[in-house]
Amino acid sequence: MTVQVGDRIPEVVLKCIRQGVENVDTRTLFDGRKVVLFAVPGAFTPTCSEKHLPGYIRHFEDFRARGIDVVCMAVNDPFVMQAWGRPLNVPDGLQLVSDGNADLTRALGMEMDASGYGMGIRARRFALYAEDGVVRHLFVEAPGEFRVSSAEHVLAALD
Template sequence: MSIQVGDRLPEVVLQRIGDGVESVDTKTLFGDTKVVIFAVPGAFTPTCSEKHLPGFIEHYQQFHDKGIEVACVAVNDPFVMQAWGQSQNVPDGLMMLSDGNADFARALGLELDASAYGMGVRAKRFAIYAEQGVVKQLNVEAPGEFRVSSAEHMLSQIS
């Protein structure tokens, strides 16, 4: 069963690059704030690099002006997430988070078996808006689609 609107975000540990590799738990990251968490199946993949992340980069300031943090999550290691963020000119403040073992994706019930494509377990493409750790909006893409998890769609849903 996947996470639903009204549920609390699961408590798992993600990683990011700061002063070296940092392990950060989701409660610390998302528990006391408003946040949009969007997940991509993989860093450097076509739709993720050409549309999904660029949309959140383009609209980052609009989220920031509403007091909303933005976090990108992928089942990639933290070094890949850092390199992808650098290659995409991600603004300071947009979190690039590694869910290297798919713990977050599994805890959300939003994992994707991409073994047929040589990618193993990944996260489905989705976007969540949460306030103080509680899911207020949940948009999960149908396989092969990119519509409801876009930055533009999320902005239209958040008042």
């Protein structure tokens, strides 16, 4: 079942790279905080690299000014996420997290089968806004689209 507004973010352990590969659980990411989590189908893919993540990089300070943390997630390994962030100059504080086994993606009901493209199970393109671990806004893209999960759309919706 797909996550809905009012649902609590499922408890899952993700990966990131700080001082090596580290576990980061969703309670730590979301509890007691305002967070925008946006998911991309894959690091280094065209729309994700040219539009989705760059929009959140451009507007990162706009989110921070509102007291909102920003987290980008993909069903890629943490090394790929780190390598993807470097050339895009991801600012400190914008977290890139790996859902390598699609655990959170599946728990949210946001998986898609991209096997036809040789990519296996991936996250659908979406964004959500959560306060203290509870989903307050949900922005899920139709297949092949990029509109409602953009940084600009999410910021406007949070006004």
